[in-house]
Amino acid sequence: MAIQTNLSCxxxxxxxxxxxxxxxWCTYHPxxxxxxxxxxxxxxxxxxxxxxxxxxxxxPEHLAHARRLRADLPEGVYLWVNAAEGRDYTDAxxxxxxxxxxxxxxxxxxxxxAGLPCRTGESVISVDGDGTVRRCHxxxxxxxxxxxxxxxxxxxxRTCPLAVCDCHIGYVHLETLPLYDVFAGGVLERVPAAEPxxxxxxxxxxxxxxxxxx
Numbered sequence: 001m002a003i004q005t006n007l008s009c010x011x012x013x014x015x016x017x018x019x020x021x022x023x024x025w026c027t028y029h030p031x032x033x034x035x036x037x038x039x040x041x042x043x044x045x046x047x048x049x050x051x052x053x054x055x056x057x058x059x060p061e062h063l064a065h066a067r068r069l070r071a072d073l074p075e076g077v078y079l080w081v082n083a084a085e086g087r088d089y090t091d092a093x094x095x096x097x098x099x100x101x102x103x104x105x106x107x108x109x110x111x112x113x114a115g116l117p118c119r120t121g122e123s124v125i126s127v128d129g130d131g132t133v134r135r136c137h138x139x140x141x142x143x144x145x146x147x148x149x150x151x152x153x154x155x156x157x158r159t160c161p162l163a164v165c166d167c168h169i170g171y172v173h174l175e176t177l178p179l180y181d182v183f184a185g186g187v188l189e190r191v192p193a194a195e196p197x198x199x200x201x202x203x204x205x206x207x208x209x210x211x212x213x214x
Contacts, residue, residue: 001021001022001023001188002022002023002024002025002188002189003022003023003024003025004024004025004027005024005025005026005027006026006027006028006029006032006033006038007026007028007033007037007038007041007042008032008033008037011041011044011045011048014045014048014050015048019048019049019050019051022050022051023050023051023052023186023188023189023191024045024050024051024052024053024189025052025053025055025188025189025190026038026041026042026045026052026053026054026055027054027055027056027057028054028055028056028065028069029056029057030056030061030062030065035065035068039069039072039073042054042073042074042077043074046074046077051186051189051191052077052189052191053077053078053079053080053186053189053190053191054069054073054077054078054079054080055079055080055081055082055190056069056079056080056081056082057081057082057083057084058081058082058083058084058087058089058097058104058107059084059087060093063096063097066079066081066097066100067100070100078190078191078192078196079100079101080101080103080104080107080168080190081097081100081101081104081107082107082168083097083104083107083108083109083166085166089108094108098198101196102196102197102198103182103192103196105198106168106171106177106179107168110164110165110166111164111165111166111171111174111177112163112164113160113162113163113164113165113170113171113174114159114160114161114162114163114164115159115160116159116160116174116175116176117157117158117159117160117174117175117176118136118158118159118160118173118174118175119173119174119175119180120135120136120139120158120160120170120173121135121136121139121143121154121155121156121157121158122155122156122157122158123155124136124173125143125151125155127146130145131145131146131147131148132145132146133145133146133151133154135158136170136173137167137169137170138162138165138167138170139161139162143155160174168190172187181193182196
């Protein structure tokens with residue numbers, strides 16, 4: 001199970017959690033949570049042995065915050081950067097973010113996804129609080145309900161019905177991208193299986209990986 005959080009909540013409950021099955025996706029929003037408190041929480045998570053990643057949205061005004069985070073985070077914690085929605089990054093701007101997150105090129109452009117095979121609706125589902133099951137958070141068609149099991153009959157291989165997919169929780173499941181290998185064992189919590197490599201990404205797909213950068 002993976003939980004998305006800004007770490008403004010208590011984390012002492014983790015002492016009673018099964019850390020073999022629980023992980024956290026932690027987003028830092030400058031101005032929403034005090035920096036020192038957020039950083040202290042990440043250090044607590046590391047001390048507890050929790051699996052987690054930390055991220056930030058790639059607004060220009062967040063660059064200094066992201067650099068500070070990269071320098072201060074516990075060793076081995078992956079810092080991811082989400083491209084700001086609707087922002088067209090120049091190559092120079094993208095390079096600055098890629099220095100911090102070698103996987104930023106996957107986020108830089110929306111991925112053309114129409115008609116491409118996707119794991120959602122087969123081995124991945126999205127569930128609302130009332131149990132309504134959809135193949136994906138971004139595809140509103142219902143497959144059934146979790147609690148009565150009616151969704152099970154609808155599970156099958158599917159292609160994406162949308163023109164583009166521009167969010168990690170969506171495009172990570174595209175079979176045409178290598179992200180299940182990149183995040184093997186940590187897809188939901190966004191924890192790479194190994195040291196991230198720089199990738200050259202385009203809106204249509206991802207080219208071969210480049211050299212290691214850290």
